[in-house]
Amino acid sequence: MRSELYIDGSWKAASDGRTLEVVNPATEEVIHHIAAATAEDVDLAVKAARRAFDTDGWPRTSGAERARYLRAIAAGIRARQAEIARLETIDNGKPFPEADWDIADAAGCFDFYAGLAEQLDSNPEEPIALADARFTSKAVREPIGVAGAIIPWNYPLLMASWKVAPALAAGCTVVLKPAEVTSLTALELAAIADEVGLPPGVLNIVTGAGSVAGQAIIDHKGVDKLAFTGSGPVGSKIMAAAARDIKRISLELGGKSPFVVFDDSDIEKAVEWILFGIFWNQGQVCSATSRVLVQEGLYEPLLKRLIEETNRIRIGDGLADGVLLGPLVSKKQYDQVIAAIEAARSAGATLACGGRRPEGFEKGYYLRPTVLTDVPLDSAAWVEEIFGPVVCMRSFKTEAEAVELANDSRLGLAAAVMSADDARAERVAKAFRAGIVWINCSQPTFTEAPWGGYKQSGIGRELGRWGLDNYLETKQITKYVSEDPWGWYIK
Ligand code: NAD
16 A cells, blocks of 8 residues: 655655554544645646646657556556555445446546547547638647646546546646545556656646645646536635636536436336345435436335335445445545435435444444335425435326426536437437436446536546546647738838
8 A cells, every 4th residue: 555645757745744644434443544735735746837838748658658558557456456446445445346337438538539639640630611812810729838637536547537647638737636535546646657667747646635735736836727527615616716717627526316206117126226226335426417307207116116126235344255345435425424324314305215324233334225205395305415324205296397496406516317219318318408318227337428417416527538638738829821022001
């Protein structure tokens, strides 16, 4: 396990020597310490990234050259996949098979953006047809500059990859700050980048507190672009900080995503996707379908099956075989989720199952998967993201009512619909005010497809070619090709 900051191609302790504890959420034991970067450390990282961008030539490398680094990083991740997945599990708590899937996806993300980096070489410019034949014009894409990337704790290496891979592919240099409670795998990413010979300063990884290291990144005048995934309140701060210097931003924030199940759906398939939609990663998923709307005729039998299956989910240490629900990431998150469940009950919701620590677990941030019914529409449980294994169930009568309830949110990250009637499912999918919509499933995520939210769930899109656009500027180059003088001042 690494513990130091990775700045300008070297490992170093925090300038004031401070560290943060790394706690295994399955045991509550302190398993390690990592450097807590100061504003001074962040300044060094940004200066290194600036030099790599402004003078060392990273933005002038060919896409093919950058692709070679990205593919080497992907191979480096794959070569150590099981070891890195194990680190993710002891740091974040998620079951090992989920962590293993994340790490494979992270490697795939680097390969995918290697392909897009190569395409930048084959399409370096786009001719623009001008109405005025005295000029020719073309558009070229260029990297924005130094990207400051700040990520949450729920998919530590994957979130790092979603930002680092497209940024490097575009020709940007990066200062990345992982979440303070899950930094171990980001440091392994730095080690892999170092091993494959990525030039110093191109990727810098600073671990530390959001209020210190994170704040120093968003306030730094040497950063051109802020790429953030995390909560709405921190997203607002980032937007305000970006506004001061007109920094480019992309924000991926929270959700309170609906899953609409029509009564022509297969009950077993519906239950399986509802479970996957809310209990995967302990429900700590921005796109989790945490509000489930089931059509009247199917509601009672589906709820009964859902509770049966929810109570059968195997809980435990993510490293143990067969575990499908690990501990929540931290004491803070555990306390917040328990408080949200209590508030829901005080507001009138019924606890259909879960809501407390499972029997036999004295240590670890374990919570039984929770189903709430009769949740008032104006209660925090229905309106606000809980970010834990808690699903709110409700019935509806008509398609119009389902769409209205689904869209009645200030958030709009994701939504899902299930129906045997394909035309209806497509109609509802188009009616959802959300950036990611699933039909007959919930949560599968693909590197090739755009990811991001409507409304207060964010700005911009990650992944796919849209993810590359986050790190590119568009420049027009226009040439006067007429032999005639311009003839305005000099006739
Ligand atoms: P958070 O906003 O508390 O923290 C996210 C990151 O921001 C961390 O690295 C933190 O250190 C940093 N940070 C905190 N204060 C800062 C400041 N003042 N300046 C700069 N950086 C600061 O969120 P979290 O608790 O880590 O993650 C959970 C949230 O993330 C949820 O709301 C969830 O929906 C959201 N999320 C969204 C997506 C998505 O793709 N839309 C994906 C994962 C998580």
